[in-house]
Amino acid sequence: MSSVLDDGRPIFLSLADQIADDILSGVYPSGSHVPSTNELSAFYKINPATAGKALNRLVDQQVLEKRRGLGMFVTEDGVELLREQRRARFTESYLAPLLDEAERVGLSTDDLITLIHRQRSGPTHSRP
Template identity: 55%
Template sequence: MDESRPIFLQIAEQIENDIIDGVLAEGSQIPSTNEFAAYYRINPATALKGVTRLVDDGIVVKRRGIGMFVTEGARDRLVERRRADFSAAYLRPLIIEAEKLGITIDDLAALIRAERIAS
């Protein structure tokens, strides 16, 4: 866990990542808050707060007495939201660093293509 941000946000993001990667398929059950608490060694109330956030966002639905399940269409909605954040979260810091090092936008584009081919 990263010290700088609330753990419940990190738990929510971790579940979101698993949904985006397909580890947690739509319609499948996610682990219980107590399982999250034990796995990450965190307070169960914190784990619950993370899951509740996903319930509020409609990513996960609670079925009383059974557990929590990934909703239909959850993946598309998460991908859309992450795309909207992509620029501020990844591009802007990249451009700032590139400018600091005297790398032009064209050089940067070339570097990205080269990296893509290499990987």
């Protein structure tokens, strides 16, 4: 099994997130065909039912749609739906705790903005 799917969570959740990452990064744009259950199970060496569960999760979220006899495709709104989900998850998982900790250590919003700008322009994130 790929290390991408070996993150301690159920495999179908990890696979659904991997497919979502690929959609967000442009590997599978809106309207494009995504790998089948069998292709995913062969590639990741997982049970086809697990691969199907991952795809169905994205269907339930209206990110993918089933086209009878053709396979699964990214919906027209799939990319934007994923972005909205990820923004909400980012806010809950990272931004809210960051703001709480900043308040505890006495950093203002302006201080945080300055730190973010410094971090973005630092040696590991420099732009040409």
